[in-house]
Amino acid sequence: MNMTQFKGGLFSTYDGDAAPSRRPLRYVVAIAAVLTCVGGLGIRLAAVQLDSSSSRGLGVVLADGNRVVEIPVAAPRGLIFDRAGRVVAKNVATYAVQIRPGDLPLTIRSQVVATLAAMLGEDPAAITMAIDRSTGSLWDPVRVATDVDERVTRLITEEHEALPGVEVVIAARRTYPFGPLMSAVVGYTGPIDALEVGALAADGYTSSDQIGRAGVESTYERQLRGTPGVRQIEVDAKGRTVRDLGLVSLPVPGSDVVLTIDTEAQRHAYDALSWGVKAAGNRQGAVAATDPQNGEMIALATLPTYDANLFSAGITNEQYQAYLNDKNAPLLNHAVGSYYPPGSTYKLVTYSCALDAGLARPSERFSTAPYLEVGGQKFYEWNKTGFGRAFTMAEGFSYSSAVVTYQLAQRIKIDRLAACGDAWGFGASTGIDLPGELDGVVPDQVWARATINRTLFDGEVLQSALGQGYDLATPLQVMNAFSALANGGTRWRLHVVKELHAPDGTVTFIEPTPLGSVGMKDATYAYMRAAARRVVTNSYMTANLGTIPLALTGKTGTAEYGVRDKQGRLPFHNWISGFVAADENWAATSARFAYVVFMHGSNTVRNAAIEVLKLYLQEEFNLARDYRIPGSMRKGNYYGE
Numbered sequence: 182m183n184m185t186q187f188k189g190g191l192f193s194t195y196d197g198d199a200a201p202s203r204r205p206l207r208y209v210v211a212i213a214a215v216l217t218c219v220g221g222l223g224i225r226l227a228a229v230q231l232d233s234s235s236s237r238g239l240g241v242v243l244a245d246g247n248r249v250v251e252i253p254v255a256a257p258r259g260l261i262f263d264r265a266g267r268v269v270a271k272n273v274a275t276y277a278v279q280i281r282p283g284d285l286p287l288t289i290r291s292q293v294v295a296t297l298a299a300m301l302g303e304d305p306a307a308i309t310m311a312i313d314r315s316t317g318s319l320w321d322p323v324r325v326a327t328d329v330d331e332r333v334t335r336l337i338t339e340e341h342e343a344l345p346g347v348e349v350v351i352a353a354r355r356t357y358p359f360g361p362l363m364s365a366v367v368g369y370t371g372p373i374d375a376l377e378v379g380a381l382a383a384d385g386y387t388s389s390d391q392i393g394r395a396g397v398e399s400t401y402e403r404q405l406r407g408t409p410g411v412r413q414i415e416v417d418a419k420g421r422t423v424r425d426l427g428l429v430s431l432p433v434p435g436s437d438v439v440l441t442i443d444t445e446a447q448r449h450a451y452d453a454l455s456w457g458v459k460a461a462g463n464r465q466g467a468v469a470a471t472d473p474q475n476g477e478m479i480a481l482a483t484l485p486t487y488d489a490n491l492f493s494a495g496i497t498n499e500q501y502q503a504y505l506n507d508k509n510a511p512l513l514n515h516a517v518g519s520y521y522p523p524g525s526t527y528k529l530v531t532y533s534c535a536l537d538a539g540l541a542r543p544s545e546r547f548s549t550a551p552y553l554e555v556g557g558q559k560f561y562e563w564n565k566t567g568f569g570r571a572f573t574m575a576e577g578f579s580y581s582s583a584v585v586t587y588q589l590a591q592r593i594k595i596d597r598l599a600a601c602g603d604a605w606g607f608g609a610s611t612g613i614d615l616p617g618e619l620d621g622v623v624p625d626q627v628w629a630r631a632t633i634n635r636t637l638f639d640g641e642v643l644q645s646a647l648g649q650g651y652d653l654a655t656p657l658q659v660m661n662a663f664s665a666l667a668n669g670g671t672r673w674r675l676h677v678v679k680e681l682h683a684p685d686g687t688v689t690f691i692e693p694t695p696l697g698s699v700g701m702k703d704a705t706y707a708y709m710r711a712a713a714r715r716v717v718t719n720s721y722m723t724a725n726l727g728t729i730p731l732a733l734t735g736k737t738g739t740a741e742y743g744v745r746d747k748q749g750r751l752p753f754h755n756w757i758s759g760f761v762a763a764d765e766n767w768a769a770t771s772a773r774f775a776y777v778v779f780m781h782g783s784n785t786v787r788n789a790a791i792e793v794l795k796l797y798l799q800e801e802f803n804l805a806r807d808y809r810i811p812g813s814m815r816k817g818n819y820y821g822e
Contacts (some may be wrong), residue, residue, distance in 0.1 A: 248417075249414070249416075250413070251411050252321060252414065253321075253385050253411065253412075254412045255387075255389070255432065256407030256410065256434050257272060257353060257407065257435065258272055258370075258405050258407065258434075259404065259405040259406075259434065259437045259438060260437045261439075262439050262440065263363075263440050263443055263444045264442060269440070270355060270367050270398065271355070273354050274354075275351070275352055275353070276331060276333075276349055276350075277350050277351070277352035278297070278324075278329055278334075278347065279347075279348055280308075280312060280323050280346050280348075281319070281348065281422070282323065283319030283320045283416060283421070285346030285347075289345075290312075291305075294308050294309055296344065297337070297344060300336055300337055301326050303325070307325075308325045311325050311388070314378075314388075315388050320414065322350075322389055327354065337349055355369070355370045355391065355489075355493040356490060356493060357488075357493065360488045360490055361451075361487065362451050363442075363444065363447060363489075364396070364488065364489045365514045365516070366396055366397060366478075367440075368394060368395030368396020368399055368489065368616075369393075369394055369492040370392060370493060371392065371492050373387075373388055373390055373391070385408075391493075392406075393405065396514075396615060397440070397615070399616050400614045400615060400616055400678075401438055401678065404436040404681055405438060406435050407434045407435035407684075408433040410428055410431045410433075412427065412428050413426035413428075413429050434684045436681045436683045436684070437682040438680075439680040439681075440678060440679060441477040441678065442478055446801065448800075449797055449801045450469070450470065450480035450481070450482040451468075451482040453468055453482075453797035453800065454483075456793070456796055457792065457793035457796070457814070458780070460789075461784075461785050461789045462816065463783045463784075464485055464782070465484065465509050465515055465519075465780075465782065466515070466779055467481075467515050467656040467779045468483075468779075468793065468797055469776065470777075471664055471673075471775050472773050472775075473668040473673075473773065474673075474771075475693035476673030476674050476676055478676065478677045479774065480801075483514050485507070485511035487504060487511050487512055514615060514617065516656045516657050516779075517617060517618040517655055517657055519655065520619050520621050520622070520658075521655075521740065521742070521754060521781065522648055522650070522654075522740035522741075522742060523652060523653075523658075523659050523756065524648045524649065524740035524756050525648055526659050526736050527648025528648065528736065529662060529666065529709060531586055531593065532577070532578050532589065533705055533706075534589075534598060534601035535574070535592060535593055536705050536709075537701040538593070540589070540592040541574055541589060542574075543573065543574060543575070543708060544573065545574065546572060546573055547574070547582075547585045547588050548584065549562065549567045549572050549580075549582055549585060550584060551566050553643075555639050555643065556640070558640055560643055562583050562584045574589075574712070575708070575711065575715055578712040579718075579719045580719065580721065580722060581716075581737060590642055590645070591643075593646070595637055598625075599625035602623040603623055604699045605672075605699055606658055606661050606697075607652075607654050607658055608621045608622060609621070611655075611661045611674065612674035612676075612696060613675040613676060613677065614675075614678055614691075618655070623652065624641075624645055624650070648738060649741070656777045657777070659758045659777050660776065660777035661673070663734075663736070663759050663775050663776075664775035666706060667710070667760035667772040667775050669706055669770035670699040672695065672697050672698070673694065673696065674696050676691055676694075707767050710734060710762075710767040713736055713760075714734045714765065716737065717734055717759070723737065723788075723791055724810055726791055728808065729795070729808055730804070731761050731798065732761060732764050732765050733759065733761050734759040734761075735758060735794075736757070736759060737757045737788055737791065738757070738758075738790075739755055739756070739788065752784055753782075754781040754782055754783060755779070755790040755791070756778070756779055756790050757790040757794050758776065759776065760775040761773075761775075761776075761802075778790040778791075778794045780793060783814075785814050785815065785817060786817030787814075789814055791813075795807075795809050796809060
């Protein structure tokens with residue numbers, strides 16, 4: 182993946198040695214264009230002028246009794262680029278209609294509103310409500326229509342004498358060229374509603390502004406927004422505009438944002454996941470990848486999702502309610518904002534914990550009987566039959582043996598197990614620069630007494646060691662644990678933004694930030710890396726996954742949830758997480774690609790996450806053949822790990 186630099190307002194590829202050039206002046210030009218380019222229509226727009234001698238300040242009284250008031254002017258919002266320089270969020274000019282209440286006499290307001298509503302094809306009550314809910318001053322414009330057809334704007338202009346207080350302006354509308362592909366990362370902007378205006382007024386927002394509502398648009402709102410300018414108008418004692426004094430300060434454009442993610446890399450993840458949810462007939466899933474050496478996200482795809490353009494263009498109430506009523510929550514980024522039992526991916530915690538604490542030895546062999554009896558209750562192997570021979574820890578891990586895991590859990594105990602889970606990053610956010618990230622749950626006895634008002638039973642401890650029961654994790658938490666395994670124990674703060682480019686040419690790089698160290702021995706990491714390779718090469722568990730020509734590691738997982746069907750079976754979801762190394766030297770910590778695939782409620786005859794991973798790797802690493810197994814995604818009674 183190439184880094185990028187600005188050059189003449191465009192991106193070009195560079196090798197990382199050169200610093201990005203200064204941001205071009207096209208943004209200043211854009212400001213002037215917004216204010217002047219429709220002068221030929223006769224639309225009342227502020228003239229582009231900066232006059233240091235102009236009177237300033239809200240409520241400045243002039244000699245003739247008139248008053249000068251100041252109106253904020255929105256700054257051009259910064260653009261968002263992918264890692265390769267492709268624009269993933271931009272601004273387009275569109276016509277908008279707004280009303281300045283101070284210029285609209287109350288005696289004729291209803292008539293003016295009715296006339297304007299007829300021209301716009303809008304409900305007069307909606308326009309009246311927008312005016313009444315405005316919490317700004319009488320001179321703050323109230324946006325009543327966006328994306329207005331040019332023919333309508335000409336009609337409004339021609340009838341301007343009958344429409345006092347009404348003005349047509351050119352406004353910027355946010356567009357997202359890649360639509361749903363990038364929505365989970367980029368997010369969207371939306372209007373400020375009446376309930377928010379008062380709280381946001383101190384920061385210079387008005388009811389006509391847009392604000393980031395999700396994704397990068399929300400997290401980096403302050404940087405993207407820029408600094409509003411100031412426009413002055415002179416009004417008489419009755420609040421009527423006498424003259425427009427123009428701009429006394431230009432808006433300062435927002436900073437441009439450069440992502441860590443290349444849209445083509447994102448497409449590989451998105452397409453693999455899209456195929457998977459369709460083939461499996463489920464509705465929720467996530468595919469993500471990161472660089473284990475610095476926490477930069479390579480891809481982050483989640484389904485179901487939405488098209489950010491619907492929001493920027495003005496989503497209807499019906500469309501929005503459909504999103505809200507969808508039980509699969511398409512407006513939610515499931516990779517960060519949903520958590521699930523991590524299943525056997527959590528055995529990374531259990532096995533490493535026992536090994537590092539000296540509670541089990543690599544050469545030690547463990548029973549793989551059909552079940553382990555604890556307190557008179559039988560806890561079965563996932564295949565219900567056992568494996569017929571004793572396993573080392575590495576073998577137990579590669580076969581995802583529940584019975585071996587139970588035996589380890591009995592030695593570790595719940596509080597030590599929880600401490601190890603915490604060390605691997607479970608139960609805490611990854612710090613990713615996206616809104617709505619959940620922490621997850623790692624149960625211990627303190628948690629149990631505070632949450633369920635008792636201590637955990639022995640059977641619940643065994644379930645926790647399997648990554649089920651009360652354990653909950655987001656897909657990104659699972660991935661970040663395996664990222665730490667890949668790099669030798671460092672948990673990095675995940676991030677989707679690489680650089681910020683300010684209007685003055687200043688470039689701010691998002692520096693890699695360690696969250697902490699797992700704190701285990703190098704030998705423990707090396708052993709677990711080799712064990713994760715054995716999972717992939719174990720055809721009993723992963724079929725042909727090990728034939729893929731990559732130094733691929735992974736740990737599968739399956740976790741039950743929900744309500745049993747008529748046959749007594751619970752629905753389940755599938756996981757696989759791991760990393761791709763440069764070669765099969767498991768003492769090395771130089772891997773640059775860690776991943777997670779999660780498929781919720783797939784209930785397929787094979788692990789659906791594995792099949793999705795195969796397609797993802799095929800596209801991401803340009804593999805020559807398709808390794809997916811036909812029929813693997815049909816519904817069945819498979820349950821593993």
